[in-house]
Amino acid sequence: MVRQRKVPLRKCVVTQEMKPKQSLIRIVRNKDGEVSVxxxxxxxxxxxxxxxDLQTILKAEKSNVLARHLNTEIDSSVYEELKQLVDSDE
Incomplete structure (x- = not known):
């Protein structure tokens, strides 16, 4: 019998939806306070x-939800990088 591998789920900080990790983009703040994709x-x-999803990223930028989650200022270049990533996916 072949066991199904468990798909790691993560919650989108904007939509609060649980999704497979692969369908999400991770933004990380390191201990020096630098934020990167x-x-x-x-x-x-x-x-x-x-x-x-472009709409979700725009919503995140507008509502400043990432700054709250990572407890730091988010540079606009991070949002630009996210938008480019989504554009290249579609």
Whole structure:
């Protein structure tokens, strides 16, 4: 009998939906306070997940939800990188 592998789920900080980790983008703040987009999902630091969806990213930028989750200022370049990632996916 083949056991189904458990799919790791994470919650999008904007929509509050539980989704498979692969369908989300992780944003991470390291101990130096630098915020970056974590494509590997393995970087050290405090992480927050956002859906791979342009509307969700725009909503995150507008509501400042990432700044609250990571307890730091989020540079606009991080949001630009997220938008480019989503554009390249579609």
């Amino acid at each position: 974590d494509l590997t999902g393995k970087m050290n630091g405090r992480g927050a997940y956002v859906s791979r």
